Amino acid sequence: MIVVIVVVVLLCSLRWKRQGSMNNSVEPQNETTTSYVSGNNAHRDSFPLHQLESRQFTYEELKMITNNFQRVLGQGGFGYVYDGFLEDGTQVAVKLRSHSSSQGFKEFLAEAHILTRIHHKNLVTMIGYCKDGEYMALVYEYMSEGTLHEHLEGSKHNGGCSSWRQRLRIALESAQGLEYLHKGCDPPIIHRDVKATNILLNARLEARIADFGLSKPFIGGNDYVSTTTLVGTPEYVDPEYHATMQLTAKSDVYSFGVVLLELVTGKPAVVREAAPISISH
Known part of the structure; x- marks a missing residue:
């Protein structure tokens, strides 16, 4: 499902980009982990x-x-x-x-x-x-190209990831890693801190999800975990998880959606212009 969402969003964005060109359009508290x-x-x-x-x-x-x-x-x-x-x-x-x-x-x-x-x-x-x-x-x-965040903002030596083909591949590979955690592990693992700084790139710009210190497996066949402490990076946190304190795979998918918006727009998760605003807004 995550891979399908990636393909649809990025292909739509690519189509929009082409049409636009033709028209000349311009750290959190932590919980105890016991398993x-x-x-x-x-x-x-x-x-x-x-x-x-x-x-x-x-x-x-x-x-x-x-x-x-x-x-x-x-x-x-x-x-x-x-x-x-x-x-x-x-x-x-x-x-x-x-x-x-x-x-x-x-x-x-x-x-x-x-x-x-x-x-x-x-x-x-x-x-x-x-x-x-x-x-x-x-x-x-060692991941020589650092984080996806660094790559998008152009702080790496090659000046950023501008190719749509590269961005699509990074999105797909990150989605495959996330889908493995959700579908390929028994019990499923929720990362809980999916964000551009936790996606690393090697010399071939191959993506790896990193930083599992806050990750949590589902125990007992449940499709959610009730938590007492909200963890994660604020601009990536799923509003539903924030409201209910019930952690599901959808929480990671929402965070990954913010990463997709960063890939599509080249903007950070929080756009700090006249007034800071979340890219999801």
Whole structure:
């Protein structure tokens, strides 16, 4: 369903664009996460860190592969993301938890377990993790073109993603990753923070959904989860979820719709002109 919506919206927008040319028309509070997904299985368990299938790094190893955290790639609610290289020369991204971060061990553990047990070409790949005393970090594949947000605003070196063909492919690949979470996992996983800064692009502009610290699986066959705390990025949050506090797959689809509007218009989620206004409005 998500893929169909992407195709319809972007093809319609492309048609509008062509017609226009012919006419010369001009971070949130966090909840406790208690369940984790393992491929097609979910378990209510503490999942000790040593059971993770990815490589475990020490803090000293992270200092070595990042050259003492020299180059910052970005920053999120968890902390800074640093550029690094493994022993074999593989370039990686290291997300190190800041001591001042509001996101704690539960969010770190949730993301680590989800990414070690689900695999899809349009989800970011986790290479390893670090839990060394007070230091916590996740090590990912390196995505050289950064976030979709950076790409659309033109802050990357190639000046932005202007091709409609590129935008359509990014939309489709992001939709496929999201649809895998909703349809391919058992139980389904709701991302809860779909936005342009959580869609990463590699050198070939292939899209990967990232940042699963707030993700939540459905348990017991229900098609919604009642929550006590609203999480997500305000301009992307589904109004229905905001009103009812009942989380469904539609909540992610709404957020993804905002991303589609960004792809179509090239505008950010909140247009800050004379008066800030949501792109969805």
